[in-house]
Amino acid sequence: MMTLNSPEELNQLPLDGEILTLVRNEIIEPFGSITDATDFWRDVGTNLLLLENDDDLDALAQSDSGLAFALEYPEWSIDLPQGYQLSLSIYNDEGSGCYLICPSHLINKDNSQ
Template sequence: MKRVNKFEEVEALPMPDTVKAQLLEHLMEPFGSYDATKAFWDEVGTTLYLIEDSDTDATLGQESEEDQHFLRFVTNYPEFVLLLNDDACPWLLAVAIVTMEGGGVYCCAPMNNPSFPVVTLADQAED
């Protein structure tokens, strides 16, 4: 699993380019631009968790208690869950708002990952 707290680090995540382009588009949508999104992430605090192909419930259970807490929160209380299309494997993107200022926690993962967060969120994914 990878955790990103700075918006500019999203571009370096290991995922298909088609998925990354859709992810960036969705992350910037509420703010209108790259710079505005980066400023919000820096000011308010936003985190994106990338669950990777190799992640399992066991490996996720080895993450810090804080990371596990936020993963549970986004799994149980997502504002929305979107499907990011890719020819090889669709991905999901879920977000939960965790601060009064609108700071959020995102979870992004390939739909074929068998971990509890992905299986739970996959049922709620919308195109």
């Protein structure tokens, strides 16, 4: 699992350029600019988690309450190319939250048990 604490770090994600562009657009669009998005993330405590194919979802969710919340209570979710999914979970009224990028099969496997 990889954690980013600023939208300015999005290029560090080990994802295809097409996916990065879609993710960047979804994350930046509500704020109008990367500067405004970065300020908001810093001010309210927003982050992004990337789960990868070899991550143990159950173990990670047990050790990370933010991930467990993101998996359980997404506000919205969109499908991305190459079998990934992007979702957003909001923690509180101030707008603190977590974006989650995850291979869809990890979520579907978890939901089917």
